[in-house]
Amino acid sequence: MIDIDFLNMPDRDIRELQVLFSEEEIDKRTQELADMIDEEFPQDEPLYVISILKGSVLFTCDLIKKMKTPIQLEFIKVSSYGNEFKSTGDIKIIDSKIPNLNDQNVLIVDDICDTGNTGKTLLSIFKDEYHAKKLKFVTLINKRCNRIVDIDPDFYGFEVDDKFLVGYGLDYIGFYRNLPYVGWFPA
Numbered sequence: 001m002i003d004i005d006f007l008n009m010p011d012r013d014i015r016e017l018q019v020l021f022s023e024e025e026i027d028k029r030t031q032e033l034a035d036m037i038d039e040e041f042p043q044d045e046p047l048y049v050i051s052i053l054k055g056s057v058l059f060t061c062d063l064i065k066k067m068k069t070p071i072q073l074e075f076i077k078v079s080s081y082g083n084e085f086k087s088t089g090d091i092k093i094i095d096s097k098i099p100n101l102n103d104q105n106v107l108i109v110d111d112i113c114d115t116g117n118t119g120k121t122l123l124s125i126f127k128d129e130y131h132a133k134k135l136k137f138v139t140l141i142n143k144r145c146n147r148i149v150d151i152d153p154d155f156y157g158f159e160v161d162d163k164f165l166v167g168y169g170l171d172y173i174g175f176y177r178n179l180p181y182v183g184w185f186p187a
């Protein structure tokens with residue numbers, strides 16, 4: 001069933017959006033992350049890149065284009081949203097057909113690590129249930145100030161303070177994901 005509220009346009013004026021990380025900065029930093037990830041994983045073994053829908057799609061595509069490690073790409077969707085601003089601790093994988101990852105190298109890719117709930121839950125699922133061999137977690141943004149569980153991405157692009165960000169995959173009620181930069185709306 002279609003949620004009518006979801007079809008409403010966001011109430012913010014795009015002209016008020018302040019750019020935090022430009023397209024060029026993101027591109028440069030993504031290349032650095034790709035190089036670090038290539039260093040971390042063996043080049044003669046497949047790496048399963050697990051992209052978390054929908055927010056990490058833009059980052060994942062740009063990241064893997066810059067990597068040399070041979071990859072297999074998988075997408076998963078996780079359920080958990082308290083409201084449109086905060087995730088809850090109750091994270092579940094939905095809509096996924098993950099192959100047998102026993103003894104495989106795995107990289108989990110998300111747009112942002114905020115409370116840490118998503119990262120922590122997925123890392124334990126891929127370790128304990130999927131038995132990944134080497135398992136790493138990369139996010140474009142690290143909002144460490146909001147962390148409520150004990151976890152930090154192995155690699156991240158940029159650290160930010162407590163701002164709600166949009167763009168380059170990050171959304172507000174589903175909008176703004178297609179902006180090529182990351183920004184925020186000052187109050």
Ligand code: IMP
Nearest residue numbers: 087113114115116117118164165170171
């Ligand atoms: P965590 O589970 O709290 O670490 O949050 C991860 C998810 O929360 C991300 O994948 C985003 O979907 C969402 N999120 C957290 N902060 C922001 C933000 O500033 N803008 C948009 N989405 C966010």
Ligand code: MG
Nearest residue numbers: 053054055111
């Ligand atoms: Mg998300």
